[in-house]
Amino acid sequence: MPTVLITDSDFPDSNIERDVLNGTNTELKTAQASTAEEVIEAAESVEADALLVQYAPITKTVFERLDGLQAVGRYGIGVDNVDLDAANDHGVQVVNVPSYCEDEVSTHTFALLLACVRKVSSLDAAVKDGTWDWTGGRPIHCMRGRTLGLAGFGKIPQHLVQKVNGFGVDVIAYDPYVSEEKLDGQGIEKVSFDALLDRSDYISVHTPxxxxxxxxxxADAFDQMKDTAVLVNTSRGSVIDTDALAEAIKDGQIAGAGLDVLPNEPPENESLSKQDEVVVTPHIAWYSEESFDTLRRTVTSDIERLLNGGAPENLVNDV
Incomplete structure (x- = not known):
């Protein structure tokens, strides 16, 4: 009987995974491993054939030490915590969930942008602290006629464009892997990265x-941006140099930022999150009860198919 090990998760239980695997002649085990060595130890103890991974690093050493490993499933779209080259070298198939939360992330992105532009969080904090003064939010500018720049143009920013259409903003996009014709077809101007920085009033980051x-x-990018610009990131934390961002906001080089992702989570340095011009949420853009269920069922089903002779639907690597 093949064994699937959940190496780590912040889920309240493993009931969804057990429901998917029920009756499939597949055994499920769980652990809470935070390092490669802990992953190896947990996997060896149960003789795991496959891993379901949220945050744990699945490194070259993991693949070298786990001879019987057949598959790794990543809870999410990105697989940057899995060494794909090592997986290929050891013939291990890696699957992910490439499509499950486009609506949630695009909605959260827009929520962060609106919170920054309308200064919702700082005004709310002031009211709760006993200050009732609308002038504390000045200056606030109308969104209509402003320019939203998209760094990356995959599925999520395409959903975002649909949501902002009624707000009268112009949309430009930087993505070297998307054709000008595709962007033109959606009424979006394709621009260089420099033009994105120069022209955008708001920039939303959607790159892997x-x-x-x-x-x-x-720091160079922030120096090039408008001093009234707002940066929003719901992609990957390390796309932004957060130390440079904190300095840029403190020095007035840009107006603020809305962040759902950070290079280290939870943050080791809280100076950025404590700035009034910054709105931070705890990597929750992907979440709704519906997407939570879809995420877990999709990757578990793919792992089950793979272990029992079927073809995975969301194979990441070429094995």
Whole structure:
């Protein structure tokens, strides 16, 4: 009987995974591993054939030590905590959940943008502290006629564009992997990264984390942006140099930021999250009760199919 190990999760239970695997001749085990060594120890103790992973690092060493490992399933879209090259070298199939929370993330992105532009969080905090003064929010500018710049143009920003259509903003996008024709077809101008920085009143980040995109928003980028600009990130925390962002906001180089993701979660340095111009949420953009269920059922079903001779639907690597 093949064994699936949940290496780690912050889910309240494993009932959804057990429901999916019930009657499939597959055994489920759970652990809370936070390091590669802990993953190896937990997997060896149950002779795991497959891993279901949320945050734990699945490194080259994990693949080298776990000879019987057949598959790794990542709870989410990104697989940056899984060494795909090592997985390929050891013939281990990696699956993810590429489509499950586009509506949730795009809605949360817009919520962060509105909270920053309308200064909802700082005004709410002031009222709760006993201050009733609308002038504490000045200056607030009308969104109509402003420019929203998209860094990346996958499914989530496409949903976001549908949501902002009624607000009278112009939309431009930087994505070297999307054709000008595709963007033109949606009424969006394709621009260079420099033009995105120069022209945008609001920038929403939707890029994966790669060597190319790591800290693409750095001190130089903030220096190039408008001093009235707002930056929103619901993609990957390390796309932004958060130390440089904190300095840029403190120095008035940009107006503020809405962040759902950070390079370290929870943050080790709280200086950024304590700034009045910054709205931070705890990596929740993906979540609704419905997406929560879809996420867990999709990846568990793919792992079950793979272990029992079927073809996975969401294979990430070429094995």
């Amino acid at each position: 984390l790669t060597e190319e995109t790591e800290e693409m928003f750095d």
